[in-house]
Amino acid sequence: MSSSDPMISIRSVAKSFGPVRAVEAVSMEIAEGEFFSLLGPSGCGKTTLLRMLAGFETPTSGEIFIDDQPMSSVPPHQRPVNMVFQSYAIFPHLNVRANIAYGLRKQKLPKQQQNAMVDEMLELIKLPGYGDRRSHELSGGERQRVALARALIKRPKVLLLDEPLGALDKQLREQMQLELRALQRSVGITFVFVTHDQEEALTMSDRIAVMSKGRCLQIDTPNRLYEAPSNREVAAFIGTINFFDASIKSVNGETANVDAGVLGEVKAPVGDGTFASGMKVLLAIRPEKLSIESKKPKRSAHAVEGVLDAAAYLGERSHYYVRVDGIERPIAVSAQNAHRMLEGIDDQPRPVWLSWSSDSAVILDAK
Amino acid sequence: MSEVSYIDRPNRTLAVYAIAYLLFLYIPVLFLPLFSFNDAIYVAFPLKGFTTKWYEQLFNNEPMFAALLNSVQVGAVTATVSTLLGVFAAKAVTRYRMPGKNPVVGFIMLPLVIPGIIFGVALLILMSRLGVPLSLYTVTLGHIIVCVPFSMATLIPRFEGFDKSIEEASADLGENMFGTFWRVTLPMVFPGLVASFLLCFTISFDEFIMAFFLSGTEPTLPIFIWNQLRFPQRVPGVLALGTIILVISFAVVFFAQWIRNVGIHDKTKRGM
Numbered sequence: 001m002s003s004s005d006p007m008i009s010i011r012s013v014a015k016s017f018g019p020v021r022a023v024e025a026v027s028m029e030i031a032e033g034e035f036f037s038l039l040g041p042s043g044c045g046k047t048t049l050l051r052m053l054a055g056f057e058t059p060t061s062g063e064i065f066i067d068d069q070p071m072s073s074v075p076p077h078q079r080p081v082n083m084v085f086q087s088y089a090i091f092p093h094l095n096v097r098a099n100i101a102y103g104l105r106k107q108k109l110p111k112q113q114q115n116a117m118v119d120e121m122l123e124l125i126k127l128p129g130y131g132d133r134r135s136h137e138l139s140g141g142e143r144q145r146v147a148l149a150r151a152l153i154k155r156p157k158v159l160l161l162d163e164p165l166g167a168l169d170k171q172l173r174e175q176m177q178l179e180l181r182a183l184q185r186s187v188g189i190t191f192v193f194v195t196h197d198q199e200e201a202l203t204m205s206d207r208i209a210v211m212s213k214g215r216c217l218q219i220d221t222p223n224r225l226y227e228a229p230s231n232r233e234v235a236a237f238i239g240t241i242n243f244f245d246a247s248i249k250s251v252n253g254e255t256a257n258v259d260a261g262v263l264g265e266v267k268a269p270v271g272d273g274t275f276a277s278g279m280k281v282l283l284a285i286r287p288e289k290l291s292i293e294s295k296k297p298k299r300s301a302h303a304v305e306g307v308l309d310a311a312a313y314l315g316e317r318s319h320y321y322v323r324v325d326g327i328e329r330p331i332a333v334s335a336q337n338a339h340r341m342l343e344g345i346d347d348q349p350r351p352v353w354l355s356w357s358s359d360s361a362v363i364l365d366a367k
Numbered sequence: 368m369s370e371v372s373y374i375d376r377p378n379r380t381l382a383v384y385a386i387a388y389l390l391f392l393y394i395p396v397l398f399l400p401l402f403s404f405n406d407a408i409y410v411a412f413p414l415k416g417f418t419t420k421w422y423e424q425l426f427n428n429e430p431m432f433a434a435l436l437n438s439v440q441v442g443a444v445t446a447t448v449s450t451l452l453g454v455f456a457a458k459a460v461t462r463y464r465m466p467g468k469n470p471v472v473g474f475i476m477l478p479l480v481i482p483g484i485i486f487g488v489a490l491l492i493l494m495s496r497l498g499v500p501l502s503l504y505t506v507t508l509g510h511i512i513v514c515v516p517f518s519m520a521t522l523i524p525r526f527e528g529f530d531k532s533i534e535e536a537s538a539d540l541g542e543n544m545f546g547t548f549w550r551v552t553l554p555m556v557f558p559g560l561v562a563s564f565l566l567c568f569t570i571s572f573d574e575f576i577m578a579f580f581l582s583g584t585e586p587t588l589p590i591f592i593w594n595q596l597r598f599p600q601r602v603p604g605v606l607a608l609g610t611i612i613l614v615i616s617f618a619v620v621f622f623a624q625w626i627r628n629v630g631i632h633d634k635t636k637r638g639m
């Protein structure tokens with residue numbers, strides 16, 4: 001394998017269960033050492049795709065290559081991947097030590113070396129002294145670590161994780177996110193991580209594939225997914241965003257000028273798709289890219305006047321909803337609470353001004 | 368506030384019912400040991416006096432021991448074969464998607480509801496048509512047909528009780544199908560195996576109708592006992608034998624019940 005080849009190459013893989021099309025013609029390449037996430041709502045086919053990588057499901061069509069080897073005829077027990085199951089699947093009849101050592105049998109190592117490896121793993125997952133416990137004597141977080149150790153001791157080329165933090169409470173979950181990311185960096189193994197939690201995917205991943213209804217919508221870094229979504233579904237799924245109807249006036253390479261009705265003429269970068277003059281499109285702006293003021297801003301590229309409709313105080317930030325004549329839905333604005341607001345937020349209806357700079361909006365296909 | 372939850376609270380009506388039911392069930396059975404120590408040939412009150420002579424006679428009863436040995440052999444083979452068939456059937460039923468699964472399972476389970484006499488007669492006709500002489504082998508065959516459904520009924524909950532991703536985890540960690548079956552599936556269903564074996568053994572041990580139709584010259588114990596009942600002077604000996612079987616059966620059934628639940632509910636450690 002040359003260093004530029006991907007570790008995993010998924011080539012138009014589809015999977016149907018009878019009439020249910022769980023995965024439809026998905027293609028993606030995952031680099032060696034990457035922390036790669038599959039993100040999407042429940043039922044979008046993430047687990048099915050992961051199980052095809054592990055070999056538990058056979059693609060209806062397409063081919064998966066791992067480390068340049070086609071996988072279609074390789075059974076699960078011979079694949080260079082290991083999996084952390086959503087239910088952890090700790091062997092209940094074995095203790096922690098035997099669980100972690102389970103995959104070592106084929107390697108026929110001397111007992112002493114095997115013990116040393118298990119001890120090392122117990123250290124790595126911060127559970128030394130837990131070797132004699134059984135599955136039912138462990139908490140959810142501890143089980144998750146044992147499942148991780150049991151897979152990592154095999155030194156797989158790829159580790160597959162199916163919503164491994166889903167069963168943990170919020171605090172433990174956030175701690176495990178950091179630990180898992182640090183662990184991945186230190187062992188250098190390619191991680192394919194399934195989650196339906198966008199915040200989790202954004203904080204942990206090098207790259208994310210956003211999936212919906214069996215299809216892959218966009219594969220990109222967390223930043224680009226958030227700042228430059230390539231289509232309407234991704235923009236709506238990751239975070240919140242305001243959409244405005246607009247029509248193209250002129251296209252200029254990666255940017256375009258649109259006529260956005262009461263918002264006036266706006267210049268912004270474009271997402272995926274082909275755009276031509278006169279086309280109906282969507283202008284999308286994130287709530288935190290808008291600033292809200294009571295007077296007309298002097299030096300902003302774009303500004304519009306509206307009326308404050310509602311406001312919510314959220315501690316570090318506040319959310320405002322502003323009605324603008326000619327726009328159907330109230331516009332969401334998120335602002336940092338830079339000053340103390342001991343008297344509470346002022347949500348009296350009053351005229352306000354919204355403004356944004358020209359590179360903070362995105363133009364998307366209206367479909 | 369009470370320490371126990373609503374559902375765990377003692378319930379007097381239920382307790383009375385349970386006791387009444389147990390009395391109804393076991394008072395007739397208690398006559399067996401009672402009269403087996405009675406110093407009289409006829410089973411009638413008043414009791415005549417205490418004796419252990421019926422038990423002593425039993426130990427010198429050659430034909431009885433022969434019948435006992437026959438039953439133990441038939442029981443052991445029946446239990447082993449039925450449990451083996453039961454394991455694979457239960458695994459197939461719970462793990463694989465296959466066409467026509469439900470009708471197949473229904474057919475296997477049919478002996479649970481079809482009267483034994485029908486199966487007995489059917490097998491008898493089949494054997495005579497095929498020219499197979501009646502022997503302990505034909506009895507064993509009949510018993511296996513009766514026992515497989517019980518074995519499956521014991522084992523299916525065991526298989527259903529564990530997450531299939533546990534077997535997948537084993538495959539994921541490098542074990543092939545046999546390795547996974549040996550290292551994961553079998554240890555996890557082991558208590559079910561023991562329970563199934565004991566259950567099948569006890570069913571075969573006291574099965575009468577199949578044995579009646581299908582045994583040749585060598586009787587199983589129930590057939591032997593039935594033959595004895597025609598002679599009044601042998602009845603107390605039968606009572607003594609019945610008492611011994613009762614005690615052993617109780618022990619076996621309680622053990623089977625206990626082991627069946629090991630690992631499903633409680634946290635008992637098992638040295639495996």
Ligand SMILES: Nc1ncnc2c1ncn2[C@@H]1O[C@H](COP(=O)(O)OP(=O)(O)O)[C@@H](O)[C@H]1O
Pocket residue numbers: 017020021022040041042043044045046047048049
């Ligand atoms: N073994 C199966 N048989 C039939 N349908 C399945 C099976 N596994 C998954 N599906 C269906 O495929 C779709 C995708 O499921 P899954 O991959 O589990 O989604 P996710 O993990 O993203 O929640 C769902 O509609 C699900 O009902």
Ligand SMILES: [Mg+2]
Pocket residue numbers: 043046047048
């Ligand atoms: Mg899933």
